[in-house]
Amino acid sequence: MILDVDGVAFNYRSASVIRDITFELSPHQVLAILGPNGVGKTTLLKCMNAILRPKSGSVLIEGADLLTADRMEIARKVGYVPQRCEAGRVTVFDAVLLGRRPHIGWDMTDKDIRIVEAAIRMLHLEDLALRYIDEMSGGELQKVSIARALVQEPRVLLLDEPTSSLDLRNQLEILGIVRRVTTEHDVAAVMTMHDLNMALRYADRFILLKDGVIHAAGGPDVVTPEIIEAVYGVPVTVERYNGFRFVVPLDPETA
């Protein structure tokens, strides 16, 4: 097991947001965390990266307690791609290089440069490598943020709506990269997503949150019309095409 989340609960001030969140993830698995706006998906990701301290529960990575680790140790284990990235006056190359910080002291080696170059190429950012990130589009910035998380060489990759600013081609490319990285390395990924069909195509585990708790969890067969309607309040049918499930919303008036 690479990730073990047990009984995690979090409150903002006195308001409970998530509770009793328990699940495990093995290397090579891609988990999609699904659920309506405001249900606590980002809050859960932040608890899994110790950006937020859960009120109770534990997060273990390869058996080690993440919540008592120091920031550098966490950054060697967890790569986090936030929903919105801060854009400062640094070039794309330097922004990606920052992801190597947990692995290096004040100097860097040829290996670090090679890892940064490979990530820039993987995300097709070569032509933008010397551009300043505060002059980039939302989608370009999202790709920089993903490249930075990859060069951390984490064991667990957390991505908060990683395709929200991306066009269709870039969505397929980024989710394909997440799939490839988790297939080729002993890495697991957790993504929050709103696009159920992209989730069904690229993830193999699913958690559906409702009212701050896990309403359903499992493989693709957990995505049923009954569960989707219970979680999102929208009638749907689930179709199959080319081995994938597709969620098709129905007209609430006629369903």
Ligand SMILES: Nc1ncnc2c1ncn2[C@@H]1O[C@H](COP(=O)(O)OP(=O)(O)OP(=O)(O)O)[C@@H](O)[C@H]1O
């Ligand atoms: N800093 C904060 N202080 C107080 N409440 C917060 C804070 N951040 C988020 N919340 C509240 O916590 C709840 C969960 O927010 P969260 O961002 O985790 O939801 P989400 O499922 O990721 O939503 P979305 O799909 O819209 O991104 C929401 O009701 C939100 O208003």
